[in-house]
Amino acid sequence: MKRLLLGDEAVALGALHAGLSGVYAYPGTPSTEITEYIQQTPLARERNVHSCWCTNEKTAMEAALGMSYAGKRALVCMKHVGMNVCADAFVNSAITGVNGGLVVVAADDPSMHSSQNEQDSRFYGKFALIPILEPANQQEAYDMMGFAFDLSERLKEPVLLRIVTRLAHSRAAVEIGTPREENQMTPSTDQWVLLPGIARKKYAALIDKQPLMEQEAAVSPFNRRENLSIGNRKGPGIIACGIGYNYVREVYRKEGDLLKVGHYPLPVEAIRALAAEHESILVVEDGQPVVEQEIKGLLGADYRVEGRLTGALPRTGELNPDHVAAALGNPSVTVYQEAKQLAARPPQLCQGCGHRDVYGALVEIIKDYPDARVFGDIGCYTLGALPPFKALSSCVDMGASITMAKGAADAGLRPSIAVIGDSTFTHSGMTGLLDAINENSPITVIISDNLTTGMTGGQDSAGLNKYEDICMGLGMDPAHLHVVIPLPKNIPAIAQLLREEIAYEGVSVIIPRRECIQTAARHAREAKQKQQ
Secondary structure (H helix, E strand, O other): OEEEEEHHHHHHHHHHHOOEEEEEEOOOOOOHHHHHHHHHOHHHHHHOOEOOOOOOHHHHHHHHHHHHHOOOEEEEEEEOOHHHHOHHHHHHHHHHOOOOOEEEEEEEOOOOOOOOOOOOOHHHHHHHOOOEEOOOOHHHHHHHHHHHHHHHHHHOOOEEEEEEHHHHOOEEEEEOOOOOOOOOOOOOOOOOOOOHHHHHHHHHHHHHOHHHHHHHHHOOOOOEEEEOOOOOOOOOEEEEEOOHHHHHHHHOOOOOEEEEEOEEOOOHHHHHHHHHOOOEEEEEOOOOOHHHHHHHHHHOOOOEEEOOOOOOOOOOOOOOHHHHHHHHOOOOOOOOOOOOOOOOOOOOOOOOOHHHHHHHHHHHHHOOOOOOEEEOOOOHHHHHHOOOOOOOOEOOOOOHHHHHHHHHHHOOOOOEEEEEEHHHHHHHHHHHHHHHHHHOOOEEEEEEEOOOEHHHOOEOOOOOOOHHHHHHHOOOOHHHEEEEOOOHHHHHHHHHHHHHHHHOOOOEEEEEEOOOHHHHHHHHHHHHHHHO
């Protein structure tokens, strides 16, 4: 049977058919649809597969590790910057090892379509010393999930599966198989306590597993040598990783050899054999030059390796067939230049969005404070940095608004204002607020609450209707904790409140609360359907 699936959906269905018992994730483009697909799939509901959203990626990784400890198969999903949040648990999970299969999916975003950097998650897999899988297409995304869970249980190690935006958000027909049953619960009898004396032994055991991981990659069905043409091999040797394989197959018409790589550690002997038959190698990989750098070290300085580092392929952004055709010098393929002089169409906050009214009040008052700085955060409200508001001075990472505002206030900057969303606040803003409360820092914190995780499609927010209680529990002075309704008619009153709290030499929190107009419209449609 075939189904037309997004890459994200192929990952999700592959995991379900591999006997998944739980998916743990925080929504982040381009990974969000993996968990959403599992939430909506009848098989997952029938089996009662855990699929609730987590507060952040670290809690997701740790919960999945707990399910693995119990012997069940668990999936963790996040976008690439989420790997930074879960890094502590992720790296240490390689040292504890796993019981039930544990697969971590990192969705990278070359070209930064919806992200603040282009980091490559393969570095994390190499850093943790665990296997990495990288599908070239939706069929491989589906097939690799069962393979990954089996590999995880054979090695007793987590497995990282890396996808990119172009694969995650494109569709293809996928041949699907028969779902297998879930694992029975068999809690681990091994010791997962990383006291130094135990951790040293476990780390040594992880090192001892490296030859086995290399052997698995050497015979993997996702690493293979292909002839691109019939005849003698005059062209360069080509190593194509993940989605880059498709670009090579689309444009290459000369004589040559291709080594497709979808399973790491790299198949060293296959690479050496390819190099022995060609004067140079071109590495085609979407993301950072992870493989190119490693091959340069493997083959030595005298051997010519081309790729992103040498300028044969662009150093930044996602690849496409035109880039590969140019690198291969293929005159039979037209390389189209990027369109120029197009009018910019930057994204904007929705008309009627409560964040607009928050910024309306904020922009009005900071005109009176020449030295004011507004520290922003990750969410749809980040668009307040763009016209017509131009309100934000910074946006670095999840939760940074409060701590940066505190640091600026520590330096003497007044007024120092933080804007953070409701979901981001529970993700990683609470600890920053606790720091500020402990020192009674002179900052004004705006938690713009639209009752959902709006930027990624309206998922549940972990602290829904709990934000005042959370702030009070952290020690917030109730006299400087306010809830307002962001509507145009209320802007003067909100502006006056902001002025009063900016004048206060201590921590103040203002929570403008109004439901996201997108989720409000969806809830209205759902209510109407129930009445019919």
